[in-house]
Amino acid sequence: MENTKPWVKPALEFGPLILFFAVFMLFRGQDVQLWGQSYGGFIFATLVFIPTLVLSTLVQWRITGKLAPMQVATLVLVIVFGGMSVWLNDPRFFKLKPTIIYVLFAVILGTGLALRRNWLGAVLSEALPMDAEGWRKLTLRMALFFLALAVMNELVWRNMSETAWVYFKTFGLPVLLFAFLLGNAGLYRAHALPDKDAANDDRAA
Known part of the structure; x- marks a missing residue:
């Protein structure tokens, strides 16, 4: 990442989390209709967060050519447990x-x-x-x-x-x-x- 702008790394690392927070606050207390089912603001924010984190992680890997073990573990658990929350609406x-x-x-x-x-x-x-x-x-x-x-x-x-x-x-x-x-x-x-x-x-x- 030596040749990238200094704001790129923190944007990739914290961007998905900030987006999750923003979406949750925007849809807090509301129901979002998707695929014929009603989801609360928290679940909808989780649904947005998962692909955003996947994309940001892939961009980091593309730029640096490597990922830290903690990044990989976090991504896998987010996909698994975030996916379960969305799938079961829980x-x-x-x-x-x-x-x-x-x-x-x-x-x-x-x-x-x-x-x-x-x-x-x-x-x-x-x-x-x-x-x-x-x-x-x-x-x-x-x-x-x-x-x-x-x-x-x-x-x-x-x-x-x-x-x-x-x-x-x-x-x-x-x-x-x-x-x-x-x-x-x-x-x-x-x-x-x-x-x-x-x-x-x-x-x-």
Whole structure:
């Protein structure tokens, strides 16, 4: 994506979610007639979200030539659980999807720790070069963070209104993820690997 505009990446990543929010707010409390059946605003927004996410993911793959494992897992679960919500006209499946995604990520990271495999570093090491201990700490923290998100999602969708869950999904979860990444800035600095260019310059001097 080096040669693309700087706004393209965030637009592709957050565009489908923002569109879901906009469609839900526009059709909230209304019934939409499709194929001879009545759908609520939430289901209609889900129906719009699924192909939009598929398209944005394909565009990212076309531009970069690769997709992160989390992107692939998220896309598959969105298609499966979003599709079930639309097919059965039941929003519970789509609301359950984030819980499953976060538990899945937590299990994968926890398994990597148990097996002493740096799976998180294998995905993010180019963007965030750290030593092995740094990756171990970050993996543990992220696994626990994903479990906490799963619990929060369950509490919100089971105990609060549909609108509250949409706000939580659209704005709350991204803010929490940003806060988590920012909150670990000290760990990134403490375990950062020496800059190779700087080390080479020092040896040359």
